[in-house]
Amino acid sequence: MSDISNNSPGGDGRQILAGAHVLLADRDANTASAVADALRDQGAAHVHTVGSAQAFLDAGRTPPPTVPRWDVAVWDTGLTGDDEALTAFLCQWHEQHPRVPLVVNEETPSTRRALAVLRGRAADMVERRDADGLVAALTRALHERPADAEPRSRVHMLVVGAHPDDVEIGAGGTIHRRADEGWDVTILTLSRGAGGGDPDERRDEAHRAAAAMGARLVMEDLPDGSITDDSHTVRTIERTVAETRPDVVLVHSDSDTHQDHRAVHRATLVACRRVPRVACYQSPSATVAYRPNRFVGLRDGDLEAKLTAINAHHSQAASRWYLEEDLLRSTARYWGRFSQARYAEPLEVIRDATPLGFFPADHV
Numbered sequence: 001m002s003d004i005s006n007n008s009p010g011g012d013g014r015q016i017l018a019g020a021h022v023l024l025a026d027r028d029a030n031t032a033s034a035v036a037d038a039l040r041d042q043g044a045a046h047v048h049t050v051g052s053a054q055a056f057l058d059a060g061r062t063p064p065p066t067v068p069r070w071d072v073a074v075w076d077t078g079l080t081g082d083d084e085a086l087t088a089f090l091c092q093w094h095e096q097h098p099r100v101p102l103v104v105n106e107e108t109p110s111t112r113r114a115l116a117v118l119r120g121r122a123a124d125m126v127e128r129r130d131a132d133g134l135v136a137a138l139t140r141a142l143h144e145r146p147a148d149a150e151p152r153s154r155v156h157m158l159v160v161g162a163h164p165d166d167v168e169i170g171a172g173g174t175i176h177r178r179a180d181e182g183w184d185v186t187i188l189t190l191s192r193g194a195g196g197g198d199p200d201e202r203r204d205e206a207h208r209a210a211a212a213m214g215a216r217l218v219m220e221d222l223p224d225g226s227i228t229d230d231s232h233t234v235r236t237i238e239r240t241v242a243e244t245r246p247d248v249v250l251v252h253s254d255s256d257t258h259q260d261h262r263a264v265h266r267a268t269l270v271a272c273r274r275v276p277r278v279a280c281y282q283s284p285s286a287t288v289a290y291r292p293n294r295f296v297g298l299r300d301g302d303l304e305a306k307l308t309a310i311n312a313h314h315s316q317a318a319s320r321w322y323l324e325e326d327l328l329r330s331t332a333r334y335w336g337r338f339s340q341a342r343y344a345e346p347l348e349v350i351r352d353a354t355p356l357g358f359f360p361a362d363h364v
């Protein structure tokens with residue numbers, strides 16, 4: 001491995017990685033040390049080497065005292081095993097450190113491996129021991145990494161539903177109220193509702209509905225009617241969780257007769273295990289075991305926006321009893337009994353781990 005530094009670009013004194021703090025994992029300590037020297041030659045301020053997944057994750061969370069934060073990380077796939085384990089590990093890193101790009105070192109690059117790396121949202125893959133390639137990949141990753149976020153003052157809420165129109169019915173008024181109050185609200189709909197009509201039409205309806213509530217919409221394409229709570233669904237939800245970093249998540253209740261709703265509930269709880277506030281909205285298929293303990297008061301405008309959003313789902317209106325306006329209005333009026341407002345939407349709180357007083361009492 002002595003040829004690494006000799007082959008590195010920038011031998012003319014250019015400091016390609018000037019000031020960068022790099023976390024580097026490699027199965028072999030001598031290789032790690034040689035690569036670290038090569039990166040320091042390119043100006044890296046600090047290269048911290050580790051030899052295991054646990055040490056990598058620990059150092060990711062708690063950098064050494066001399067490192068203010070990691071700028072970029074390098075992972076050796078020899079430490080993670082098969083493609084599935086690699087993707088899961090990379091997703092874990094991305095979820096914990098969405099702003100620290102990760103470049104993967106691979107002994108024998110292949111399309112199959114590249115796909116696993118892509119699914120794990122890593123920044124790049126290079127052949128292990130290719131120092132030039134690694135420096136170039138790190139330079140690109142540093143150049144393209146997301147801009148540092150300002151400290152967030154806005155609350156981010158993610159609302160997850162199995163089908164188009166689920167979140168509108170369960171939490172449409174809450175979404176409108178919070179968006180109107182300045183929260184960033186993202187709706188994640190996991191299927192395109194092929195079981196209830198033309199998917200393209202339903203997608204357009206869902207976008208119109210999201211706009212009526214002031215929210216952004218992310219649509220995935222899991223199979224309507226047979227959504228599972230397996231790792232694929234969890235990872236699908238984790239992608240949006242990593243991107244939006246929500247403070248609050250709303251989802252279907254487990255007390256629901258629809259199998260998709262229950263599966264989405266369970267997968268979301270796994271994907272959102274680090275989100276401080278998680279609560280469940282009421283779907284028309286909720287059972288009497290649904291037990292709300294938080295009630296979001298709705299203003300007249302919030303209820304009207306909810307009805308507008310639901311009306312955007314034209315293709316469903318004729319065939320679904322639960323979309324009838326008098327039922328939607330009277331349900332909101334009924335739940336108003338439990339709040340200070342005339343209308344309300346109920347929530348079943350799963351977890352509320354924010355410091356006391358961070359939100360007013362009804363701010364889920």
Ligand SMILES: [Zn+2]
Nearest residue numbers: 162163166261
């Ligand atoms: Zn549904």
